[in-house]
Amino acid sequence: GESVGLHLPTLSVQEGDNSIINCAYSNSASDYFIWYKQESGKGPQFIIDIRSNMDKRQGQRVTVLLNKTVKHLSLQIAATQPGDSAVYFCALSQGAQKLVFGQGTRLTINP
Amino acid sequence: DAGITQSPRHKVTETGTPVTLRCHQTENHRYMYWYRQDPGHGLRLIHYSYGVKDTDKGEVSDGYSVSRSKTEDFLLTLESATSSQTSVYFCAISDFQGRTEAFFGQGTRLTVV
Numbered sequence: 001g002e003s004v005g006l007h008l009p010t011l012s013v014q015e016g017d018n019s020i021i022n023c024a025y026s027n028s029a030s031d032y033f034i035w036y037k038q039e040s041g042k043g044p045q046f047i048i049d050i051r052s053n054m055d056k057r058q059g060q061r062v063t064v065l066l067n068k069t070v071k072h073l074s075l076q077i078a079a080t081q082p083g084d085s086a087v088y089f090c091a092l093s094q095g096a097q098k099l100v101f102g103q104g105t106r107l108t109i110n111p
Numbered sequence: 112d113a114g115i116t117q118s119p120r121h122k123v124t125e126t127g128t129p130v131t132l133r134c135h136q137t138e139n140h141r142y143m144y145w146y147r148q149d150p151g152h153g154l155r156l157i158h159y160s161y162g163v164k165d166t167d168k169g170e171v172s173d174g175y176s177v178s179r180s181k182t183e184d185f186l187l188t189l190e191s192a193t194s195s196q197t198s199v200y201f202c203a204i205s206d207f208q209g210r211t212e213a214f215f216g217q218g219t220r221l222t223v224v
Binding site: 004018032034041042044045046049089091093098099100101102103104 | 144151152153154155156159169170175201203205211212213214215216217218
């Protein structure tokens, strides 16, 4: 079955620095790879996704990189702000039926 | 915010009792999901639905059942609650019309004592 793992459960960065959150997966048949952000007491919120036939996608202050050779996904957040403090989950999907999540990385922004 | 509401938001119940959690959406999305979230495990899929009366199991479905009699409602039932089912439960919806974004509810914190 699908398996998604994250490299680090926690990450601390200085405000203004760039953050990189990593994720590894085992299922090569996934169509999409997705990043979610979860703030305390709330449900996860979609950040950005990338199709399996792409290797890079950019959004507002975020970039997702996909390396299918080593089955690795990363989320880069530029110029981190206090509001970026949250738990970040990578997820993968095969069609619409299932969305499988990793365990999450807690990002802490230090002033 | 997507129109998705979970009820109740908090519940304490005794071991062995049945419990039903409700997810209600106003977005007319086809797909609905139930996840549980536990420390160290992230979000794990319990059951999902791809249409009215069409449901399937996720990775941690034992001890849970679901029903979807209307597009807008997806019910999760714990047949006989156990302490291992103490968790935060999230409902999510999606239409997957060329995009992967799923919208999550605020969660239900369930404690089984």
